[in-house]
Amino acid sequence: MRPVRELLPLPRLHVDRLGASGARRLGGGAVLAARLCATGRRHGDTAALARSREWIDAILATQQSDGFFGPRSLRTSLNGGPDFWPFLPLLQALRTHEEFTHDERVVPFLVRFLRFMNAQGPGAFDTSWISYRWGDGLDIAVWLYRRTGEPFLLELAAKMHTYGADWTGATPTRHNVNIAQGFREPAQYGQIAGSDELTRATYRAYDGVMHAYGQFPGGGMAGDENYRPGFGDPRQGFETCGIVEFMASHELLTRITGDPVWADRCEDLAFNMLPASLDPRGRSIHYITSANSVDLDNRTKTQGQFQNGFAMQAFHPGVDQYRCCPHNYGMGWPYFTEELWLSSPDGGLAAAMYAPSRVRAQVAGGTTVTVTEDTGYPSPRPSPSPCPPRARCASRCGCACPDGAGGPNCASTDASRARPTVPPGPRWTAPGTTATW
Numbered sequence: 052m053r054p055v056r057e058l059l060p061l062p063r064l065h066v067d068r069l070g071a072s073g074a075r076r077l078g079g080g081a082v083l084a085a086r087l088c089a090t091g092r093r094h095g096d097t098a099a100l101a102r103s104r105e106w107i108d109a110i111l112a113t114q115q116s117d118g119f120f121g122p123r124s125l126r127t128s129l130n131g132g133p134d135f136w137p138f139l140p141l142l143q144a145l146r147t148h149e150e151f152t153h154d155e156r157v158v159p160f161l162v163r164f165l166r167f168m169n170a171q172g173p174g175a176f177d178t179s180w181i182s183y184r185w186g187d188g189l190d191i192a193v194w195l196y197r198r199t200g201e202p203f204l205l206e207l208a209a210k211m212h213t214y215g216a217d218w219t220g221a222t223p224t225r226h227n228v229n230i231a232q233g234f235r236e237p238a239q240y241g242q243i244a245g246s247d248e249l250t251r252a253t254y255r256a257y258d259g260v261m262h263a264y265g266q267f268p269g270g271g272m273a274g275d276e277n278y279r280p281g282f283g284d285p286r287q288g289f290e291t292c293g294i295v296e297f298m299a300s301h302e303l304l305t306r307i308t309g310d311p312v313w314a315d316r317c318e319d320l321a322f323n324m325l326p327a328s329l330d331p332r333g334r335s336i337h338y339i340t341s342a343n344s345v346d347l348d349n350r351t352k353t354q355g356q357f358q359n360g361f362a363m364q365a366f367h368p369g370v371d372q373y374r375c376c377p378h379n380y381g382m383g384w385p386y387f388t389e390e391l392w393l394s395s396p397d398g399g400l401a402a403a404m405y406a407p408s409r410v411r412a413q414v415a416g417g418t419t420v421t422v423t424e425d426t427g428y429p430s431p432r433p434s435p436s437p438c439p440p441r442a443r444c445a446s447r448c449g450c451a452c453p454d455g456a457g458g459p460n461c462a463s464t465d466a467s468r469a470r471p472t473v474p475p476g477p478r479w480t481a482p483g484t485t486a487t488w
């Protein structure tokens with residue numbers, strides 16, 4: 052693999068000088084900075100880590116006395132109030148940075164900003180793109196609550212759920228990325244509310260959309276940009292944004308529910324659509340990737356094949372030509388890598404998804420273990436090694452555990468295979484602070 056510093060040369064950052072249009076750039080750049088941090092740490096790339104730190108320092112330095120940070124224009128850019136959508140991927144980036152570096156500035160920084168968020172009225176929660184994407188906000192609020200126990204974070208989570216779009220009934224938006232991010236929101240709030248019904252609502256939200264628009268090899272949906280009746284076959288496309296956000300949702304749901312079907316779905320995207328959407332160096336992308344496409348030309352179609360009025364299947368430099376996806380496509384592989392190994396409820400490790408990897412973590416009793424995974428998965432390459440750690444059995448290939456599906460070392464259970472009536476399974480979590488992914 053090439054040094055990560057070659058993936059994207061980051062510009063020097065002057066956060067306060069960014070205008071409204073710079074807000075998304077802030078989010079995208081900072082997310083990439085955090086991904087640089089993640090990847091740089093994994094590869095010992097000190098230059099990438101230094102560049103990431105430069106961005107993080109510049110962002111943290113902008114926080115004001117009431118907790119707001121970043122471009123000042125965002126204070127009033129949504130109907131006269133703050134627009135929180137550009138902040139959400141950035142908050143996740145800061146979390147990634149904290150998990151890698153244990154930077155003591157981050158948790159109090161986030162507490163101050165989420166207090167600011169909690170002080171806003173319903174209009175900051177129930178309109179525009181942010182209303183569909185509070186799942187990202189819940190992810191941060193729950194993470195921060197587990198770190199701090201601050202009661203206001205539960206109040207804030209309730210506002211996100213109450214004022215945000217309702218994902219428990221009819222799909223509230225036809226936009227592919229909104230769906231890829233938003234459908235998991237009920238299950239996320241279900242962690243706080245203790246509601247299995249909310250978890251089941253997420254299963255229904257996924258099934259409802261995918262039944263109509265997911266008849267599409269590779270795990271994606273026909274959404275270019277919105278899904279449209281009559282345009283549901285594999286000649287349509289799925290945004291690169293949608294691919295990585297769908298993967299992130301499936302990874303999160305693997306942890307929340309313990310149901311291996313979500314890991315299956317994530318791998319389907321990771322091993323099919325994501326590699327097809329990016330060049331191997333992460334510099335160029337398709338806006339959309341179609342399962343069935345014979346031509347990736349740079350001509351706008353004339354028969355209404357795709358919703359947008361530009362050439363959506365061309366292969367272009369991501370930042371220069373396609374301004375949408377660069378804000379999050381960089382998180383696809385780092386997030387996937389982070390979620391390969393999870394902590395099981397009994398204090399052990401679970402191999403949630405498969406790829407060549409090495410994990411070091413503390414297991415029950417405080418013992419530090421290191422597991423090195425050498426695999427050609429998903430290509431057929433029988434492994435002679437047994438699986439004393441828990442291992443997910445991909446539904447498409449059967450159980451590889453020596454004691455069979457449902458055995459004592461198998462993370463897949465009969466109950467978890469019985470979709471869609473699956474009950475919430477064991478809650479897995481990301482490995483503890485000694486994890487080195």
Ligand SMILES: [Zn+2]
Nearest residue numbers: 290292375376
């Ligand atoms: Zn996009």
